[in-house]
Amino acid sequence: xxxQLLYPAAAxxxxxxxxxxxxxxxxxxxxxxNILLLGPLTAxxxxxxxxxxxxxxxxxxxxxxxRHAVTRALVVPTIVHDLVSQRVSPAQLQAVDxxxxxxxxxxHRRAAAAQDILGxxxxxSYGLSEAPTGVARMRIGDGGASPLPGVDVRIEDDGEIxxxxxxxGPWAGCWQGTLGYWGDPAATSELWRGGRxxxxxxxxxxxxxRLLVSGRLSEMINRGGASIAPAEVEAxxxxxxxxxxxxxxxxxxxxxxxxxxxxxxxDADVEALGIALRSTLSGYKVPEHWLRVDTLPRNANxxxxxxxxxxxxxx
Numbered sequence: 001x002x003x004q005l006l007y008p009a010a011a012x013x014x015x016x017x018x019x020x021x022x023x024x025x026x027x028x029x030x031x032x033x034n035i036l037l038l039g040p041l042t043a044x045x046x047x048x049x050x051x052x053x054x055x056x057x058x059x060x061x062x063x064x065x066x067r068h069a070v071t072r073a074l075v076v077p078t079i080v081h082d083l084v085s086q087r088v089s090p091a092q093l094q095a096v097d098x099x100x101x102x103x104x105x106x107x108h109r110r111a112a113a114a115q116d117i118l119g120x121x122x123x124x125s126y127g128l129s130e131a132p133t134g135v136a137r138m139r140i141g142d143g144g145a146s147p148l149p150g151v152d153v154r155i156e157d158d159g160e161i162x163x164x165x166x167x168x169g170p171w172a173g174c175w176q177g178t179l180g181y182w183g184d185p186a187a188t189s190e191l192w193r194g195g196r197x198x199x200x201x202x203x204x205x206x207x208x209x210r211l212l213v214s215g216r217l218s219e220m221i222n223r224g225g226a227s228i229a230p231a232e233v234e235a236x237x238x239x240x241x242x243x244x245x246x247x248x249x250x251x252x253x254x255x256x257x258x259x260x261x262x263x264x265x266x267d268a269d270v271e272a273l274g275i276a277l278r279s280t281l282s283g284y285k286v287p288e289h290w291l292r293v294d295t296l297p298r299n300a301n302x303x304x305x306x307x308x309x310x311x312x313x314x315x
Contacts, residue, residue, distance in 0.1 A: 004176050008037045008133045009045035011148045011175075022048030023095075025070035027056050027079065034102065034133045038125075039074055058082030066092040074100050076302030080114050080122065090119040098123050102134065107238045111140045126213055128199055130178040130191060135163060136211045144210025150175035153211055154196065160217055161203045162196040202229065219306065221250035221258045228260060228285050236280050242268035247296050249306040251289055251313060262287035263296060263309050289313065 012018045026039035040050035051068045055061060061079055064070070073096065080101060099118075101111070102125035115122045126145050127134035136153065138145035147153045150171035152164045165175045177197040180188030191198055202214040214220075214229040221228040230248035237246040245265040250258035264270065270290040277286045297308040 001176065001179070003174075004132050004178070005037060005041060006045060007150070007175055008148075009042040011150070012038075012042055013046050014149060018042070018046040018048065020047035021071070022046050023051055023069055023071045024048060025051040025053050025065060025068065025073035027053035027061055027064070028074055028076065033129050034127060035074055037133045038100065058084075058086035058088055062086075062088035062092040065096055066094075069095045071095055072098045072100060074102070077101060077111075078298065078302045080111070080118075084114050084117050088118075090117075093118055093120050096120050100125050100137075102127065107235055108140065109235070109239060115140050126211065128201075130197060130199075131163065132178055135175075138210070142210070144206050144208070144212045146210055148175070153205065155203060155205055156198075158217075159202045159204070159214070161199045161201045161211070161213070163199065164196045219249070221248075221260055223250075223253075223258050223260060223284055224256040226284055233260065233262065233277075233281065233285055233287065236277055237262060237264065237273065239280075240268070240273060240276050242266050243273070245296050247304040247306065247309060248287065249309055251310065259289060260285060260287045261289035261291065261309075261313065263291040263293050263312075265293060265295060 022043060024039055024043040026035060028035045030036045030039070040052070043050035051064075051070050053061065053064045053073075055064060056079060058079065061075075062083060065073060080099065098121045100123050111122050111124070122140040124138045124140060124145065125134040126136045126138075134148065135151045136145035136147045150166055152166045154162050154164075156162055163177060165173050178191070181191070200217055202217050202220060204212050204214070206212065215231045219230055221230065233248040234246050237243050237248070243264055243266045247263045249261055249263075251261045253259045264273065266273070270292065273290075274286055291309065291313060293312070297305040299305055
């Protein structure tokens with residue numbers, strides 16, 4: 001609906017002071033609904049300028065940000081990584097007041113380091129197309145993500161994050177989730193249960209109401225009845241010297257149900273990595289199968305393609 005399309009802009013204008021001086025850069029494909037809403041539609045709604053960026057490598061993104069005096073840009077972790085690894089000059093980013101990072105889980109240690117190197121605040125955005133866009137944001141360094149106005153975030157008994165519109169106050173009824181899946185009433189009913197949008201993501205709420213996202217429920221690894229969040233193991237891996245990138249996933253096991261597997265981009269010995277992980281993780285969370293790769297397979301949104309990694313193990 002038009003209300004759903006305009007909500008993200010209204011929330012940004014109200015909470016972040018967006019106005020006609022905003023120049024929002026979008027180097028990501030507009031075929032992704034979230035990007036269309038947070039980029040050009042938000043820029044036009046606040047009277048600002050929508051900057052369509054066609055290049056995605058770090059150095060070229062930096063050139064475009066500088067050339068067009070972009071004040072904020074929508075990026076994925078891969079672009080942030082390239083900005084750092086290609087050693088772009090912070091001077092090229094002087095006009096940028098924030099980089100909004102979405103589309104994939106982002107290791108907070110690396111995000112904090114990138115923020116310091118680039119000299120630009122990084123804001124992690126949590127959302128999903130069914131929302132239909134971001135519903136919570138967190139500046140790197142904060143203890144969790146703050147829900148956007150009008151969104152009621154709840155953690156169900158099984159740890160799933162669910163959403164609905166608040167019922168009181170000036171933002172009551174302003175946020176609305178998707179009306180449903182086209183031509184698929186069964187999937188729509190599964191998405192909307194008990195009047196709440198079921199995200200399929202696992203998370204928790206802190207005492208201050210801030211949201212911490214653990215990952216997809218479908219990606220949780222059940223090893224002998226113990227649930228393991230891939231994000232926790234990935235964060236421990238990425239903290240080790242010599243590990244440039246990592247992804248953790250489950251592999252079927254006849255006895256345990258799943259075992260933990262890890263794909264790593266590294267120049268370290270994987271046996272040594274396993275030993276190092278035991279100093280920070282419980283033993284059952286340490287990967288039992290290792291896959292060394294040159295790069296992790298990712299989709300257009302920058303998310304790791306875990307199915308492709310499982311296929312690589314099978315091959």
